Amino acid sequence: MSALIATPNTAMAVANPWSLVPPLGNLDAYISAANRLPMLTLEEEQEFARKFKNDNDLEAAGKLVLSHLRLxxxxxxxYLGYGLPHGDLIQEGNVGLMKAVKRFDPDQGxxxxxxALHWIKAEIHEYILKNWRMVKVATTKAQRKLFFNLRSMKQRFKSDDAAADLGTHRETLNPEQIDAMARELKVKPEEVIEMETRLSGGDVLLDPSPSDDGEDAFGPIAYLTDTNHEPVAMIEARQRDVLxxxxxxxxxxxxxxxxxxxxxxxxxxxxxDNSGGMxxxxxxxxxxxxAERIRQIEVAAMKKMKTALAAYA
Structure with missing residues (x-):
């Protein structure tokens, strides 16, 4: 894309600002280039936003996006504390930035x-919730609010404990802290406890792969499987009952x-008395x-019954 972006303080222009963004694979170079891209004045931002809104000028939209990559x-x-790649967080944030540019109304003042701040955070939040754990930990509005505030608030409580010289830091919240957090975030104390439990847990494979020495790994599937309602088992149980x-x-x-x-x-x-017969x-x-004759009759009778049962089945 051939474009000109005017710098705020000079009449000089940068030809093809995309050339400042390095090839893929070097995150540090990308961040450095994003911070060097010129920012727009209010007048330039209004001009480009109107061009895109009224004329669908994609070149103007590109200038708006480029000037906010540093944001x-x-x-x-x-959000680096969630253990996800920084590059992926930036990528998702850029998607939010583009959505913001698409919906931006320059006449709102x-x-x-x-x-764009809201859209960038929204996309990053959605990415973290989908990828932080194999099983999604937050689905409702209250759960999402807790997910992104619980860690920082726990750190604040720990700092307060240290300042008050209350001894060692707690890994879990006490009832007073749970109530304070619930009031501040306008959620139920039970929801705070539930989210803390979810965050403190981890993903466990239901059926782990065999170890390097060929031995089968023990996983929850070994004791969580319910065979009582498995179709084949149900049919077999019904047949046993009939027989x-x-x-x-x-x-x-x-x-x-x-x-x-x-x-x-x-x-x-x-x-x-639960004893047998004769x-x-x-x-x-x-x-x-x-007694031997009785045993012979018994054996013959059992064979005849076995044949009759096989024919009945």
């Missing part, structure tokens, strides 16, 4: 720097009376045969 750099430094009721009844009906009584006494009967010797004495 984005300055604002982005305030406000300088672009004041109007344990109607299936067993059908299999018992396939036996003669003696075999059925032996199976019921040996496997299905439970007395009031023993082999008890049944042998009743039927006038040996």
């Amino acid at each position: 984005v750099v300055s604002v982005s430094r305030q 406000v300088r672009l720097v004041s109007y 344990a009721t109607d299936g067993i009844a059908t299999a018992l009906n396939s036996l003669d009376a003696r075999s059925r009584r032996i199976v019921e006494e040996r496997w299905l009967k439970v007395n009031d 023993t082999l010797h008890d049944l042998a004495a009743e039927y006038g045969v040996s």
